[in-house]
Amino acid sequence: MNEITARQITTSDAIGEALAEEMRRDDRVLVFGEGVATKRIDLLAAFGPQRVRNTPLAEGIIAGTAAGAAATGLRPVVDLLFAPFLCYAMDEIVNSAGKLRTLSGGQFAFPMVVLAQTGSGWGVGAQHNHNIEAWFVHSPGLKVAMPSTPADAKGLLKAAIRDDNPVLLFTDLGLAFAPGPVGASWDEEHIVPLGKAAVRREGRDVTLISYAKTVHTCLAAAEDLAGQGVSAEVIDLRSLKPLDEAAILASVRRTGRAIVVHEAGGPCGMGAEVAAVIAEKAFAALRAPVIRLTGPDAPAPASFPLEQAFAPNADAITAAALRACREPLPA
Amino acid sequence: MNEITARQITTSDAIGEALAEEMRRDDRVLVFGEGVATKRIDLLAAFGPQRVRNTPLAEGIIAGTAAGAAATGLRPVVDLLFAPFLCYAMDEIVNSAGKLRTLSGGQFAFPMVVLAQTGSGWGVGAQHNHNIEAWFVHSPGLKVAMPSTPADAKGLLKAAIRDDNPVLLFTDLGLAFAPGPVGASWDEEHIVPLGKAAVRREGRDVTLISYAKTVHTCLAAAEDLAGQGVSAEVIDLRSLKPLDEAAILASVRRTGRAIVVHEAGGPCGMGAEVAAVIAEKAFAALRAPVIRLTGPDAPAPASFPLEQAFAPNADAITAAALRACREPLPA
Amino acid sequence: MLDLMDALRRMMTIRAYEETLVALHGEGRAAGTCTAVGQEASAVGVVSALTPDDLILTNHRSAGHLIARGADPARLMAEVMGKRDGYCGGMSGSLHISAKDLGVVLTSTIVGGELGLCTGVALSQTMLKRPGIVTCFFGDGAAAEGRFHESLNLAAVWSLPILYVCENNEWQAFVHRRETMLGDSIAGRAAGYGIEGVTVDGNDVEAVHAAATQAAERIRRTGRPVLLETRSYRLRGHYEPDDQSYVDAAELAAWKARDPIPLLAARMTAAGLLDDAALGRLKDEVAAALEAAVGFADASPYPDAAALTAHVYA
Amino acid sequence: MLDLMDALRRMMTIRAYEETLVALHGEGRAAGTCTAVGQEASAVGVVSALTPDDLILTNHRSAGHLIARGADPARLMAEVMGKRDGYCGGMSGSLHISAKDLGVVLTSTIVGGELGLCTGVALSQTMLKRPGIVTCFFGDGAAAEGRFHESLNLAAVWSLPILYVCENNEWQAFVHRRETMLGDSIAGRAAGYGIEGVTVDGNDVEAVHAAATQAAERIRRTGRPVLLETRSYRLRGHYEPDDQSYVDAAELAAWKARDPIPLLAARMTAAGLLDDAALGRLKDEVAAALEAAVGFADASPYPDAAALTAHVYA
Numbered sequence A, B: 001m002n003e004i005t006a007r008q009i010t011t012s013d014a015i016g017e018a019l020a021e022e023m024r025r026d027d028r029v030l031v032f033g034e035g036v037a038t039k040r041i042d043l044l045a046a047f048g049p050q051r052v053r054n055t056p057l058a059e060g061i062i063a064g065t066a067a068g069a070a071a072t073g074l075r076p077v078v079d080l081l082f083a084p085f086l087c088y089a090m091d092e093i094v095n096s097a098g099k100l101r102t103l104s105g106g107q108f109a110f111p112m113v114v115l116a117q118t119g120s121g122w123g124v125g126a127q128h129n130h131n132i133e134a135w136f137v138h139s140p141g142l143k144v145a146m147p148s149t150p151a152d153a154k155g156l157l158k159a160a161i162r163d164d165n166p167v168l169l170f171t172d173l174g175l176a177f178a179p180g181p182v183g184a185s186w187d188e189e190h191i192v193p194l195g196k197a198a199v200r201r202e203g204r205d206v207t208l209i210s211y212a213k214t215v216h217t218c219l220a221a222a223e224d225l226a227g228q229g230v231s232a233e234v235i236d237l238r239s240l241k242p243l244d245e246a247a248i249l250a251s252v253r254r255t256g257r258a259i260v261v262h263e264a265g266g267p268c269g270m271g272a273e274v275a276a277v278i279a280e281k282a283f284a285a286l287r288a289p290v291i292r293l294t295g296p297d298a299p300a301p302a303s304f305p306l307e308q309a310f311a312p313n314a315d316a317i318t319a320a321a322l323r324a325c326r327e328p329l330p331a
Numbered sequence C, D: 001m002l003d004l005m006d007a008l009r010r011m012m013t014i015r016a017y018e019e020t021l022v023a024l025h026g027e028g029r030a031a032g033t034c035t036a037v038g039q040e041a042s043a044v045g046v047v048s049a050l051t052p053d054d055l056i057l058t059n060h061r062s063a064g065h066l067i068a069r070g071a072d073p074a075r076l077m078a079e080v081m082g083k084r085d086g087y088c089g090g091m092s093g094s095l096h097i098s099a100k101d102l103g104v105v106l107t108s109t110i111v112g113g114e115l116g117l118c119t120g121v122a123l124s125q126t127m128l129k130r131p132g133i134v135t136c137f138f139g140d141g142a143a144a145e146g147r148f149h150e151s152l153n154l155a156a157v158w159s160l161p162i163l164y165v166c167e168n169n170e171w172q173a174f175v176h177r178r179e180t181m182l183g184d185s186i187a188g189r190a191a192g193y194g195i196e197g198v199t200v201d202g203n204d205v206e207a208v209h210a211a212a213t214q215a216a217e218r219i220r221r222t223g224r225p226v227l228l229e230t231r232s233y234r235l236r237g238h239y240e241p242d243d244q245s246y247v248d249a250a251e252l253a254a255w256k257a258r259d260p261i262p263l264l265a266a267r268m269t270a271a272g273l274l275d276d277a278a279l280g281r282l283k284d285e286v287a288a289a290l291e292a293a294v295g296f297a298d299a300s301p302y303p304d305a306a307a308l309t310a311h312v313y314a
């Protein structure tokens, strides 16, 4: 896709386009949630009240209805709004959609997509902003993606809708209204496959691995580092499950250094998984400790300056990269 | 505590003792859940129906009631039975008990304990057996423990009840009725502090790090390894959050090799966290890749032979340890 | 019209199946299961009112629903034993047995799980213009879970063709229903959602069949859900083993005296539809079927290790 | 007896406070908030019926409840701006403001959160033998969450002293209540739990006060919960900014014509309790208080970075 001539649209618009294209392509696709039919009035006009529905305020039954419908012939997309609200739908997502295929010996499949937003940027605080994507990576039978650009949001959602498994697509509040280049809107084949990372910048000395908002922070740090003679590669995971281990390992085996960055809390987060994969499978190539930079293990603040300070910033990433390059390190 | 003369009791009994001792010590402690008053009839007799309660079948309101009561002067312990049922109580545990202290600027504290069982051994399948302890380690404001012995179950529960924060205590189904030595039942000061790991066996060549059921598997493997001339140290984490990083790092800095073992699934699990801590903070001492051995990333099976094959076994641990000792490894 | 002889055979088969499992458990040959001894009339009365197009969701106490629907006790037993010839290839065990071919779908042992899933199944039925309503079996305990509220409300406002069957057996594992709610009616809550609620004697298979037939007919006509409460009693423990030490002996005895199987047999005898000889033959047939089932289940192989991860993703 | 002048002052203060926030948001000086413009009579009518010992749980739309309870608009505004002098030291922002000193506890912006927590607060009140009942404010949307069902059922069976106040404002963010349930009564669901349900005109502060007083008195006497539904309307959008393009103009106009503040002022004027001069003075007092509040909030410092992790653990 030619980024210069491409249209600039937001992630929010990109999701609307993906929904419209997939609903046009496949009658079995429908979307529902609290206010979906009000907020996506264009979809309502195009596809009618059967396939674009508002719901009562009850996340559990929204997700359960999606799972039940998915197992019996429909391909539902549900918008659960903000990630912390998924706390009301964990049974339906984890115990039903994630497990009933295996428990039934393969009798059912769950082609469904759960949408939710999270991340700093709106000052809404910890009950609207909590990056819990790692919970679902830790749960069997699910797939998880979190894009950093409108183009990936569109391509990943289209791939998720076509996938026969339950997929959680988290979008970053801080990126919701940031425009980015996206291919022609009639380009129905703009698919970003689940499980493929993207190298956003090539480099030789250190690999910066991230997803969502902090990919852009890594790119800013890489720019700083270039100025200081350090060549940083930036990998955007895009899919958290399945995880593109090959892309991670190929890069780290070249650079010998890895820094994993995300806004989510550290303990048992995505950074832990990536670091563990590297420490086990690229150990011989490692020339420095694998460094994790994450949001604090604390509820996300609403207060503007605190929220600004919450996610790892470019200076911290630059400093960590320079530390890693001062090999070998003492224990 | 002298293990020879100590009483042998089960984890289930140990939990009953801890509850009785703490309820006697502190009037504010109460326990409720689905069938608690029926199954813990001794507690009901001793403390009456106000402090030992059966509940309607609704995990969300059980956990929410505990959080509301904890914030306003009581110290509730709730039994949610099996870990997957916590999927109905995630909002109350994560969004309320875990966050409302911070969101209120410290106006409230949540001295409460959530009990749940999980793990293979009863053939109950994935909707009763799912090791999700990592979800709570990934959530701010919570503490998490999972003992491998009746003595630790008792000591950790007593510590949890006295802690001013929400603590999740998971017990392993496979260990529920295995007797183990526990100090005199009047020993009210048998406390196992949250955040302290235990070295179950000392060794020089490799560190085996685990918790709950698989600690015993690691001890069996250490025995095998001794026979093959490899001296393995075995660390029982006991507390998953706070995590005793000092104990882990001290051991790995000596042995230079680490293998993390648990029954829970791999991705974003506790093993990922421990491996990441080691890869970042003990890198210079590492002489081999950090190896993770976990349950498959799949719903737990009910069928006997499959359930037996689910958790990592001693042979796999032994083989991994021998691999790690064949340093240096190719990438 | 309910075929009484067929109903009696099914009820006796359910009873024999569950008592056989209890015996096998006693001998350490099968894992503990949740039996519905005493509740056979509810299962057979409701399922006999459905058409082959209708779909069923059930829970941990599912044997009655499955056998009433025509499930083979041999394959059920194989499933309970975790064997490859079970309805789920041994991947469920006793707690979440689905049999898609029979229209028994998405069985969940999470209490309330069936309530959270049935709305989606019904949505598929309507949107894909399939014939057949959805029947969702759940217990009096499940009616305390929030999902009960969310499910009935959504089914009402979206007009989903669901027959909600609350099998009120007075027990929720080790807790008596009286400890969990004020009053005695779960069907009474239907009004709050603007839908019809009906209560029926769950030990009278003819009464259950009549009520379920009427409710199903109404659902087919209006497309709207109905809540049917069948009042019965769990005569055995929550699962095996369970000494029922916590159960009031008088209450248990009173309900044992209303055991639905003797009740139906006596009624048929009085009506001249059954005599001792016929009843004896029926018993022998059922016993023979169960003996064969045990043989089948024992002979069935366990799944191989590959099954552990074979069905995680589609 | 409700002090009408005091009620009017509080209602006008709530209105002025929220309109000031809207203006500040327009100028980019405050984050968007959820206002309850048009619902002031419900907040003031209920809270004025409580004693200082009573506790209150509220939600995302809390300003009315807090100000009715005596919260200082200056500290509220500081909190909304994330400043250190806010009731939560700036750690809440607008969505989860608790003020323990005022008895406003455990505010959660998870819709249904307050319903899940209030039972525990009431349990503490009873077991620790404290005076004071618990009032739980929630919306018509929250009444669709499973927690509504679980909370009312537990409060009923455990006999917890809770005044459940469902503020039915016809909207659930961008969804009209009619899209989410059959029928029009949430209070009607109380019967299903064996407790009393009452509905009152939420725009008539005297009627709300009377109904809440009666309900609270009954709760103190019986120890049992009551569900009070106040019928009102959200005159502004869900949060700022919100152009309300999805709102039926006629419905909105009809409710605007029943704005509770002019309603009360007119009634007081007719009764000779208020004249234009007095009303003018009141407006000026309120305006002055709000101006001072903005100054206070602007002047208050932001929390320093240490606050990020200061309160994670006790």
Ligand SMILES: Cc1ncc(C[n+]2csc(CCOP(=O)(O)OP(=O)(O)O)c2C)c(N)n1
Pocket (backbone or CB within 6 Å): B034, B057, B059, B081, B085, B088, C060, C061, C109, C110, C111, C112, C138, C139, C140, C141, C142, C143, C167, C169, C171, C172, C173, C234
């Ligand atoms: C969410 C959840 N909580 C608890 C359990 C454990 N459990 C299994 S059956 C049962 C009792 C269910 O009672 P009821 O709904 O009346 O059904 P019954 O067993 O009486 O048929 C309980 C508590 C569970 N499986 N799921």
Ligand SMILES: Cc1ncc(C[n+]2csc(CCOP(=O)(O)OP(=O)(O)O)c2C)c(N)n1
Pocket (backbone or CB within 6 Å): A034, A057, A059, A081, A085, A088, D060, D061, D109, D110, D111, D112, D138, D139, D140, D141, D142, D143, D167, D169, D171, D172, D173, D234
């Ligand atoms: C569990 C949950 N789901 C969704 C939301 C987003 N949300 C915030 S307020 C609101 C509408 C609530 O409606 P209602 O309960 O009637 O209260 P009202 O806002 O009308 O006062 C929604 C959907 C939320 N905060 N929590």
Ligand SMILES: [Mg+2]
Pocket (backbone or CB within 6 Å): C139, C140, C141, C167, C168, C169, C170, C171, C172, C173
């Ligand atoms: Mg029951």
Ligand SMILES: [Mg+2]
Pocket (backbone or CB within 6 Å): D139, D140, D141, D167, D168, D169, D170, D171, D172, D173
């Ligand atoms: Mg509302």
